[in-house]
Each structure stands twice: as C-alpha cells, then as structure tokens.
Amino acid sequence: MDLEAVRTFVAAADGGRFQDAAAELSVTQQAVSKRIATLEKTLDARLFIRTARGAKLTIDGQAFLPHARDLLRAAERAVASVRPGRRALRIDVIGRRLAPAALLRDFHRAHPESELDVVTLFDVDAAVEAIRSGTIDASFRAVTMPGRQLPDDIGAVRVHDEPIQLLVGPDHDLAAARTVTFAELVGYRIWMPGIVPGTEWAAYYDALAAAFALTIEVTGPDFGAEPLLDALASSRSLATFVGERTHLVWPADHGLRRIPVRDPAPVYPHSLLWHRDNRHPVLDALRDHFRSGRSARSVAGPTWTPSWA
Structure with a gap:
C-alpha cells in the first residue's frame, strides 16, 4: 500500500478539504486528488464524498481511518528502529x-x-x-x-561485582549469625531449583560449590521464588544463595534472614x-x-x- 497515499488520506480527513491536505503536505490539490483516487482503487472502496463544503468521509472512509493512522505510526516506528x-x-x-x-x-x-x-x-x-x-x-x-x-x-x-548472600529461615542453625564463612556452610543443604545446566549462572555456582566443597542442589521443579521462600521459612537446615540486589518480598511472618558471606565474599x-x-x-x-x-x-x-x- 502506498504510504504517501495513506498519509494524504489522513491529512484530507483531518482537514476536511483536499485543499487543506495539499497545503499541509506541500503538494498541489491535483496531486491530493490523484493520491486519493489511487488509494480508493487499491481498496476498491470510495473514501470521500465531495461536497460544497469540502470532503466528507464515507462509511468506508470512517472505517479505514483508524487503520490508516496505525499504518503511519507503524511506518514511523520502522524508520526510528534504524535511527539509533x-x-x-x-x-x-x-x-x-x-x-x-x-x-x-x-x-x-x-x-x-x-x-x-x-x-x-x-x-x-x-x-x-x-x-x-x-x-x-x-x-x-x-x-x-x-x-x-x-x-x-x-x-x-x-x-x-554483586555480593552473594545466604538466605535462611528464622529457625535455621545460622539464622542468628551476622556473617558466615564457607567453612561454616559445609554440610548444609543449599537449594537452588532455578539453576539451569549450561547457563552462565549454573557455571558460576558449579565453580562456587567446587571451590568450597558446598552442597548445592537443583533437584525438584522450579515453581518460582514464592514456594522457595515458603520452604526456607519452615526449615532448620535449608538455605539458598541470592544476590545482594535481588529484589525479594515475603510475608512478615516468614522472618527470613539475609546473611553476608565473608572471607572471602563471593561476588557475581x-x-x-x-x-x-x-x-x-x-x-x-x-x-x-x-x-x-x-x-x-x-x-x-x-x-x-x-x-x-
């Protein structure tokens, strides 16, 4: 579809006269009439009724107008996409x-x-x-x-470099600690069901577990953050790792604790x-x-x- 004809149609519809559309587009009134005629032929529909007061949209013209505006907006977005x-x-x-x-x-x-x-x-x-x-x-x-x-x-x-923290429930053995070391985490079950093998975050936590002899489990389906937080809240031994700037919200009665890991501090x-x-x-x-x-x-x-x- 000829976008210049569509743009001319919208200008004529907005102005109410072919003369106004010609002035807005800096073309002759004859050019406006020709473009509209071409568009009507393409659509096999009459878009305007010429009157003594100007140009009035037909029912088909009224139906086409919102789509014509969408076409012009889409064209603008297409052009903008290659103009950084x-x-x-x-x-x-x-x-x-x-x-x-x-x-x-x-x-x-x-x-x-x-x-x-x-x-x-x-x-x-x-x-x-x-x-x-x-x-x-x-x-x-x-x-x-x-x-x-x-x-x-x-x-x-x-x-x-984002510090990685330990996240535990209020009854966990380490819940009262202000900081923890990797030596203190050995033997605890660290559950991270969202880890996907082959990804960069899986590679990171594989290296972390190997470096400090940690037990990081990815077993079970990943139902999202909320079920994981629910499980942590009621466990004495379950923990997980989260980034310092990971945004998590949990019910107040969960009482979860974020605990920094130190000496060394793991950073993502x-x-x-x-x-x-x-x-x-x-x-x-x-x-x-x-x-x-x-x-x-x-x-x-x-x-x-x-x-x-």
Missing part, C-alpha cells in the same frame, strides 16, 4: 528482580531522558545471538564460561555486552555511567569469583 538517536535502547537483563535490572534503574534515575526497552533473554548464548542480529543493543551477563569465548565483534566490560561478575559497531547514543551514555564508577560497590575483605570470569 530516535529509538529506545533495547537491552537484555537476566531477570527483572535481579541486579542488572536494578543497575538499569540506577542509570535511568541519573539519565531520565534516556528511553529504555528492557527484555529478558534466556542465557548468554541467546543474548550474544540477539546482539549480533540487531534484535537488542546490549545485555548484562556473566562472561565468559569455561570453553567459550565471545565473538570478536562483541564488546564486553565488567560493570558490577556482571558485564555489559554490546556490538562493537553499535552507535546508539544511550549505549555510549550507559558505558560512561559505568566507567564513572557510579555502579561500583566495595566489599570489605577478600572476594571470590570463578577463574573464568
């Missing part, structure tokens, strides 16, 4: 309750004029593929996993990934935000991350 300065930065986060989403909120508070389109992809492989295909502009991920390297056209910078390495050819101005602002150290957080004492991070 005019579209939102499309960025992937691992989860909307997790630290990368919080990092983006911090950035947006500092840059409220920046438009963001936030999506969640499954893992680092899906994120890299989406970046390379242009589906997204950037992603927050932990890289690189053992045996995998990022393609040369993907840029990456470590932007945030979040990196920002992007295509090296991407020139979106908000992407530049986002990288500058992290270079300035505004997302940095210092952890007292020694820290631990996998050797591959």
